[in-house]
Amino acid sequence: MEKRATIKDVAEAAGVGVATVSRVLSGGSASAGARERVLAAAAQLDYRPSALGRNLRQRRTGGMGLLVPDLTDTFYGQLAEGVLACARSAGEPVVLGSTGGDPEQEADLIGMLLEQSVDRLIAVPSGDAETWIPAIRAGMTVIFADRLPSQASADGTGQSAVGDLMALDGLPPAPPARPLDVPAVVADDRAGIRTAVRYLRGLGHKRIAFLGGPGHEGRAHAFRVAVGAPVDEELIVFGTGSRDSAYAAASGLYQSRPDLSAVVAGGNVLGEAAVLAARELDLRVPKDVSLVMYDDVPWAELCSPPLTVIAQPGRDMGYRAAELVLRAGTRRARSVVLPTELIIRGSCGPRR
Template sequence: MEKRATIKDVAEAAGVGVATVSRVLSGGSASPSTRERVLAVAAQLDYRPSALGRNLRQRRTGGIGLLVPDLTDTFYAQLSEGVLACARAAGEPVVVGSTGGDPEQEAELVGMLLEQSVDRLIAVPTGGADTWAPALKAGMTVVFADRLPAEAAPDEPDAFTDLLLLDGLAAPPPAPRPLDAPAVLADDRAGVRTAVRYLRGLGHRRIAFLGGPGHERRAGAFREAVGAPVDEELVVFATGSRDSAYAAASGLFQSRPDLTAVVAGGNVLGEAAVLAARELDLRVPRDVSLVMYDDVPWAELCSPPLTVIAQPGRDMGYRAAELVLRGGPRRARSVTLPTELIVRGSCGPRRT
């Protein structure tokens, strides 16, 4: 039996990424030449989402998909454990995938889940809204956790619907805006604001924020908390890797020796800040105070133990699984969970 063409086959033959194929087939943004090439290759390879169409037509459930950027990250491991606990109680299987913080890999995994008839998905998104349009337009129940994808581009003609019609299948209902999917988030604004107020109470004025992918909301909360004018040199972003986090932390300490405190946007960034400070002979908290977003086991084992903004990772995963299992035609409401500032030994008064 001849093997059915996949979305990856179309991407390779057209000389574009999987995310581009997804955007074209879902009616997202693409240049006219790219759109024409992708559709021509899809027709040539006879790529049609028949498996997806059968799944929608028969209303068949294929378990729950779970996509996170990094399974070795302690917070995402906690979130995954919450999802698995809820799914286990409901008797549902879970397919777990790691996107590596790569939008192209994320789009490929979403496409694979669709082809495998997985019709419910929990994701910590890496890509923008265009990455998620195919899943939402296909009728997949999606719940975002920890963060939201970037805003969608303006809608364009829907080529995905045309392919369904060519395949003799009913077109899916009009898609919601990708950001209309429910999400389970921590109260980043309150958490960061509390941390900045605590540091200001200790006399710190030159406070930096060290962020990574998906930390735009936390960076916004930081800017709001420190107030205008914001010294943008003290707002630094790294990519998702540990090497990048270390380079960003080290560069920040060396370029701004006047800073006296740092808020790290996640546990990988907090780890990088601790290592960079140690390499540069900066004493915590005597030379620099440090607050880290995420309470992970090693935070208490540091010398001194780290002050953290704790968010309930396991609860976040459990609630996301509850929402995705609820599904149905009535859109579930998003959930915001509280954060807590846990004061330990990594912060001290600013020294003159």
């Protein structure tokens, strides 16, 4: 438990001033002799600059914050791994928070990060645009990942918040109430859902349901677009985030609409619930009901039948977001849309 050497100790040992030590260590100009002596002294004393002093002086903490809804969800685990990989190679620390999908906890965690002067943040947002205004106004560089905050707008469609992403499909962009100017790294949900729906249609399915969770408004919207008018709103149901609630939603869906023949699950937790509920109700997959699930998690292959999924690159998503948030400041970050891929396994069959 010996105390660490400070820059002052190094300066003394090298016979130079602290300013010179700082310059040598952070790449400023110094004479060859001084540089050599400083380096030797630093090595000798096993000196490591304290992030504390530096942070205070620059009034900012290095590294980045990361806010996800739930680490138990394999997809967010993948995303976090991507962020951590990028951060590690940059030598930057990552402060992690799990929001449980609760806007209130999210707001608390943002407050905590502000207190720590963490000024870069990657978030899978749970709260609406309002929640994010304090962070933006405090000067944080925010990058959204996986999804955008739902707009707390009057029309109540749960439209996404970033204008330029809405225009992707030639759709009339939502009237921008006051879009957050926050770059995002997301999967191409529109294409992913469209491909899945077309695939199911090709198998003869007419009544296709969408089973979503919190934050899946964008995917639900993409689903509406993909099935086209008239949309049967009863076939679009939402759980609240917990596995129980997802199960209840799935079970309720099967029972209230026995005429449905296919389900698109908006996330792997929902997919899990859809399988479980089907089994409980003696619905066979894919004979009685076909299933496509968002997220290609390792266990999708273990199911029987193995699940057909819409794969999105969780790890890449995290990595790219981390790159963006680290580069920001240098260059104005631009949003990124990552491709999805329909991986056909065994959970979809022709309409019964």
